[in-house]
Amino acid sequence: MRDAPLLALKDYAITFATPDGTVQAVNGLDLSVQPGEVLAVVGESGSGKSQTFNGVFGLLARNATTSGEARLEGRNLLDLSPRELDQIRGRDMAMVFQDPMTALNPAMKIRKQLAETLTVHRGLSRREANAESLAIMKRVGIPEAERRIEQYPHQLSGGMRQRVVIAMALLCRPKLIVADEPTTALDVTIQAQILDLFRDLIAETGTALILITHDLGVVAGVADRVAVMYAGRIVESAEADALFSRPAMPYTAALMRSIPRPDQDVEAVEPIPGRPPDLIRPPTGCPFHPRCRFVEDRCRRERPPLAEVAPGRQAACWFPFIDETAGTETAPEAAHG
Amino acid sequence: MTLYAGKREALEDAFLDRDMPRGKPRSLTRDAMRRLRANKAAVVSLFVLAFIVLAAIFAPFFIPYDYETPDWSAFRAPPSLESGHYFGTDQNGRDLLARTLYGTRISLTVAIIATTVSVVVGVLYGATSGFLGGRIDQAMMRFVDVMYALPYILFVILLMVMFGRNVFLLFAAIGLLEWLTMARIVRGQTLSLKEREFIEAARASGVATFPIILRHIVPNLVGPVVIYATLTVPEIVITESFLSYLGFGVQEPLTSLGTLIAEGTDVLEVMPWLLLFPGAVLVSLLLSLAFIGDGLRDAFDPKDR
Amino acid sequence: MLRYATFRLLSTIPVLLIAITACFFILRLAPGGPFDQERALPPAVLANLRAYYHLDDTLIVQYLRYLGRLAQFDLGPSFTTKDFTVAQQIAIGLPYTLIVGGSAFLLAMVAGVISGVCGALYQNRWADYGIAGIVITGLVVPNFLVAPILQLIFGVKLDWLPVGGWGDGSLPYLIMPVIVLALPHIARISRLMRGSMIETLNANFIKTATAKGIGRRRTVIGHALRPALTPVVSYLGPAAGYLLTGSIVVEQIFGIPGIGRYFINAALNRDYGMVLGTVIFYMVLIVVLNLLVDLAYAWLDPKVRTR
Numbered sequence: 001m002r003d004a005p006l007l008a009l010k011d012y013a014i015t016f017a018t019p020d021g022t023v024q025a026v027n028g029l030d031l032s033v034q035p036g037e038v039l040a041v042v043g044e045s046g047s048g049k050s051q052t053f054n055g056v057f058g059l060l061a062r063n064a065t066t067s068g069e070a071r072l073e074g075r076n077l078l079d080l081s082p083r084e085l086d087q088i089r090g091r092d093m094a095m096v097f098q099d100p101m102t103a104l105n106p107a108m109k110i111r112k113q114l115a116e117t118l119t120v121h122r123g124l125s126r127r128e129a130n131a132e133s134l135a136i137m138k139r140v141g142i143p144e145a146e147r148r149i150e151q152y153p154h155q156l157s158g159g160m161r162q163r164v165v166i167a168m169a170l171l172c173r174p175k176l177i178v179a180d181e182p183t184t185a186l187d188v189t190i191q192a193q194i195l196d197l198f199r200d201l202i203a204e205t206g207t208a209l210i211l212i213t214h215d216l217g218v219v220a221g222v223a224d225r226v227a228v229m230y231a232g233r234i235v236e237s238a239e240a241d242a243l244f245s246r247p248a249m250p251y252t253a254a255l256m257r258s259i260p261r262p263d264q265d266v267e268a269v270e271p272i273p274g275r276p277p278d279l280i281r282p283p284t285g286c287p288f289h290p291r292c293r294f295v296e297d298r299c300r301r302e303r304p305p306l307a308e309v310a311p312g313r314q315a316a317c318w319f320p321f322i323d324e325t326a327g328t329e330t331a332p333e334a335a336h337g
Numbered sequence: 338m339t340l341y342a343g344k345r346e347a348l349e350d351a352f353l354d355r356d357m358p359r360g361k362p363r364s365l366t367r368d369a370m371r372r373l374r375a376n377k378a379a380v381v382s383l384f385v386l387a388f389i390v391l392a393a394i395f396a397p398f399f400i401p402y403d404y405e406t407p408d409w410s411a412f413r414a415p416p417s418l419e420s421g422h423y424f425g426t427d428q429n430g431r432d433l434l435a436r437t438l439y440g441t442r443i444s445l446t447v448a449i450i451a452t453t454v455s456v457v458v459g460v461l462y463g464a465t466s467g468f469l470g471g472r473i474d475q476a477m478m479r480f481v482d483v484m485y486a487l488p489y490i491l492f493v494i495l496l497m498v499m500f501g502r503n504v505f506l507l508f509a510a511i512g513l514l515e516w517l518t519m520a521r522i523v524r525g526q527t528l529s530l531k532e533r534e535f536i537e538a539a540r541a542s543g544v545a546t547f548p549i550i551l552r553h554i555v556p557n558l559v560g561p562v563v564i565y566a567t568l569t570v571p572e573i574v575i576t577e578s579f580l581s582y583l584g585f586g587v588q589e590p591l592t593s594l595g596t597l598i599a600e601g602t603d604v605l606e607v608m609p610w611l612l613l614f615p616g617a618v619l620v621s622l623l624l625s626l627a628f629i630g631d632g633l634r635d636a637f638d639p640k641d642r
Numbered sequence: 643m644l645r646y647a648t649f650r651l652l653s654t655i656p657v658l659l660i661a662i663t664a665c666f667f668i669l670r671l672a673p674g675g676p677f678d679q680e681r682a683l684p685p686a687v688l689a690n691l692r693a694y695y696h697l698d699d700t701l702i703v704q705y706l707r708y709l710g711r712l713a714q715f716d717l718g719p720s721f722t723t724k725d726f727t728v729a730q731q732i733a734i735g736l737p738y739t740l741i742v743g744g745s746a747f748l749l750a751m752v753a754g755v756i757s758g759v760c761g762a763l764y765q766n767r768w769a770d771y772g773i774a775g776i777v778i779t780g781l782v783v784p785n786f787l788v789a790p791i792l793q794l795i796f797g798v799k800l801d802w803l804p805v806g807g808w809g810d811g812s813l814p815y816l817i818m819p820v821i822v823l824a825l826p827h828i829a830r831i832s833r834l835m836r837g838s839m840i841e842t843l844n845a846n847f848i849k850t851a852t853a854k855g856i857g858r859r860r861t862v863i864g865h866a867l868r869p870a871l872t873p874v875v876s877y878l879g880p881a882a883g884y885l886l887t888g889s890i891v892v893e894q895i896f897g898i899p900g901i902g903r904y905f906i907n908a909a910l911n912r913d914y915g916m917v918l919g920t921v922i923f924y925m926v927l928i929v930v931l932n933l934l935v936d937l938a939y940a941w942l943d944p945k946v947r948t949r
Contacts (some may be wrong), residue, residue, distance in 0.1 A: 097850055
């Protein structure tokens with residue numbers, strides 16, 4: 001019943017060679033995204049969520065090595081040369097970056113930055129490209145588009161700049177958009193607008209969207225599914241509603257408790273104790289165990305694989321809160337006495 | 338009385354690391370020295386430089402010839418090991434090795450004196466400007482900007498033409514060539530140091546202005562000043578050579594590397610050694626100074642590259 | 643932009659004024675000048691000078707006359723040659739200096755930028771080390787050493803190029819002087835460009851461009867090059883100054899009849915008028931060139947342009 005996934009990462013790993021040692025940024029990741037799906041990838045900084053997709057797009061630093069598979073419509077992107085990759089990125093898949101001020105070329109007019117995608121990928125003439133760029137500026141809701149398109153990035157507000165970046169991603173009608181923290185650099189009010197924009201565009205174009213964020217609030221309104229990352233691995237994956245109502249493993253629960261929610265007291269916010277793991281010398285067993293409330297002996301010795309705990313839900317934990325495979329659904333307290 | 342003094346001591350101890358103002362922060366220097374030692378080019382250059390300097394100072398005592406007495410038996414002689422003229426002789430039969438060593442001595446002396454002048458003027462100007470701040474600082478820096486825009490060397494030549502070619506004028510003129518950059522750097526450092534907490538603390542507890550400058554600011558300036566002084570020396574050597582080459586610098590009977598090179602250029606076709614040896618010494622000197630200067634800068638401020 | 647331009651223009655005036663005034667006083671104070679009775683100048687020249695300098699007027703009037711004359715490009719008589727004024731000698735030498743200097747400037751820019759970009763793109767590979775070697779040579783070895791060595795190799799031993807002189811002004815006569823003059827600046831620009839390019843290539847907007855799939859060449863040339871050029875353009879102002887002072891030596895060595903040669907001769911012959919006049923000329927030229935570079939720089943920066 002499931003279509004072939006649009007993007008499939010299998011056993012995907014990224015290491016960085018540094019003077020202090022080899023950093024295991026992403027470690028055996030399995031992930032898939034269906035066409036038209038909105039997946040949120042959530043995690044703290046250092047969890048590897050951005051690097052995963054930098055690697056898919058061929059944007060990693062020189063000292064990085066990738067392994068495993070990253071297949072877009074069946075084609076392993078990791079095998080491609082940069083030139084071959086150029087034909088795919090910007091066209092079949094596009095990326096929206098975090099800080100629109102630095103993501104845009106400050107010395108180039110907006111029009112030129114938009115149009116070049118079209119001339120390169122779709123062979124449009126200068127005039128056609130300009131026309132279509134203008135159209136898409138209007139589509140993403142930039143007022144006075146004719147005037148704005150002739151301006152430079154520093155003349156636009158933060159929200160407008162982000163819209164431009166989104167427009168740039170949409171130009172070639174890609175099948176997949178990866179948005180890396182698209183709202184983090186923006187005001188709260190603008191954040192909401194941008195998310196609405198995303199929602200509209202997805203609905204209209206049927207593009208799949210991967211939303212990388214550390215902000216669960218962003219996730220709630222837009223995502224179909226959520227994947228939680230920790231120490232370079234996926235530790236939980238579920239439909240958004242299910243995840244929010246009932247996290248399946250301790251880290252997710254802790255993450256949700258560490259973020260203030262409007263319906264909660266501020267006092268209820270609990271930061272996660274401890275520090276993110278050292279990626280050069282990761283802890284044995286489950287990478288979260290030093291900080292986990294429910295840690296048991298097995299957690300220290302063996303690493304839990306990402307396994308199915310319920311239909312459509314996966315978790316990497318030896319003692320998940322939900323375990324419908326064994327027929328038992330356990331409450332956290334009951335499982336750990 | 339005692340209470341007040343006690344409080345001051347207590348504050349100073351709390352806020353100021355007593356060790357720090359005495360010299361450069363210890364860990365920083367040790368780190369830098371470690372990095373410098375790892376820099377092979379800089380280490381080799383240190384040896385080369387030391388060799389040249391020691392040779393210039395002591396070697397003339399070991400050579401049978403001196404820099405101005407002609408050897409009547411060997412005019413225009415190419416370098417040879419048997420004749421004892423290792424670098425050859427010039428048109429007047431003077432031994433080139435001796436002349437080169439002597440010229441190096443002169444060039445180095447001028448360089449050191451001029452660099453000292455440059456450093457002293459630059460540091461004083463920059464520190465004062467930075468410390469006083471405000472309008473005075475602006476005015477002083479504007480002056481520096483103006484001076485920057487003008488071709489200094491031409492002024493130097495002008496002055497030399499007008500006021501004769503005495504050696505002291507040469508030192509002063511060349512020294513004043515590079516103080517501008519030093520002043521700017523020192524001023525920048527002073528400005529940023531001024532804002533640091535330990536200065537505020539010292540002020541707050543009543544330490545007077547001059548001791549502040551002496552104990553807290555100056556020691557922290559040593560790093561950048563040393564680096565840029567090292568980078569200044571090659572500039573000065575080149576300027577002195579340039580002036581001597583044109584005929585404005587060191588005058589007969591003194592000689593410098595620049596003069597030797599000028600003399601060598603005239604007869605390049607027939608007596609190439611007259612150019613090549615002093616030239617090689619000059620290049621070695623400049624290269625090693627450049628590597629050492631770069632090495633020092635990288636050592637103290639690794640993110641610069 | 644216009645505001646910046648006017649501001650910049652106005653701020654050069656005090657600079658020039660200070661410098662010119664300083665020159666005036668230097669002239670008055672110099673021992674052995676026309677104002678020094680002990681110095682024996684040929685009577686014809688002396689008469690010329692006395693008439694010209696109106697020594698009986700007060701200082702202020704002399705100063706104003708001096709300024710007025712400068713405004714009309716009159717730099718005074720030469721103390722040693724009674725037939726040509728300073729301005730005339732400069733005018734004669736100027737085209738040669740401009741050709742050599744201008745070519746060196748262009749060469750420095752082009753060669754410097756290209757080698758710098760290559761160094762950045764092929765970081766730590768053979769090409770980078772090779773370029774770095776040339777850069778060090780250019781930076782460390784003074785032009786008065788490079789020149790005779792090149793003359794020896796290419797002019798005498800290989801006999802490919804004329805050793806010196808202007809000849810008919812054709813390319814073979816120009817190659818060596820221009821290269822010698824440009825070399826230290828090729829080196830500096832190359833180093834600046836390399837560093838700047840490496841830094842720019844790490845910027846976020848380059849990541850965006852790469853992610854757009856527009857290709858390496860377009861990214862480097864279309865997106866990275868312009869911002870990376872900023873430090874190089876900043877250097878062009880001072881470079882013009884160094885080129886002028888460097889040309890003095892180069893003209894001397896290669897026997898090119900430019901202003902530099904006149905300057906040296908005048909200096910060695912203690913022709914104050916000529917020396918002073920040339921210094922003033924060089925100074926004005928440098929300040930003007932710096933101004934032009936600053937304006938070009940401002941124009942290139944969209945933040946300033948759209949103000």
